[in-house]
Amino acid sequence: MAAESGSNQSVERALGVLRALSAGRSEMRVSDVAKATGLGLSTASRLLATLESAGFVDRDPISGLYRLGLDLVSLGGSVLNNHPVHREARQTAQNLAAELGLGANVAVRRGDRLFYLLNFEGRNAPRSFVLGGQYNPLHATGLGKALLSGLTAEQRRSVLPGETLPAYTPRTVTNHEQLDEEIARTLARGYATEIEELALGRACVATPIRDGSGAVVAGLSVSGPLSAIDLAQREAELVRAVIEAADSISIGLGYVGPAHVTPQRLSTPEAVS
Structure with a gap:
């Protein structure tokens, strides 16, 4: 048991180092990693060296700074290539971005946040960073509202506890009553x-x-x-294109119509396994 506990601790510490590099600046000193993870300097250095030898961390030979390694891209690619939603949605989303000139995004729910499976940039919506793999709040995004529309009001309060929801701008929905209205509107118009x-x-x-069970x-x-969005002029066009694309993806996942919709369960913190 002691050996197992030690091994688990080593894994947790290594994952902590990777998360620190992911959340921090593009490159970090050993001391930065140690401070971010709460590890001792020697422990952080040893873990970085081990991760570097595995290809999960790269070290600049001149500055000595560390960054995430390219071997992680191979792992991430394998995860995405085996995810049914990503496989089904990739080409459709790419076509949508090219057709509309906007960003096309697909996300799933992971606990109380949404997780971007993929993003394609349209000519009128460029980004200087990769959105795939990033998280965003559910209540403050259109994607989040779409995901929350598969839950009951009680389930939404379980996923997003508390009386007040975080505000990101003056226009953010910050309470459940407002969010309920937004979700009702989403369900009514699709x-x-x-x-x-x-x-x-x-x-x-x-x-x-x-999917085939009707769950979101x-x-x-x-x-x-x-x-570029220009909802005053383009809402009907954008809605039609997005709904048609989502319907195509849903059909590919086995969805055959609203008669087969079943309530979504919250047995796990994720909407998609």
């Missing part, structure tokens, strides 16, 4: 919108993706700057 609720100057249109397993959105 799509969600978000206008400057997470970041000023940006908006999106999103809709749920369902993911969300699809198009997003971009307010000037």
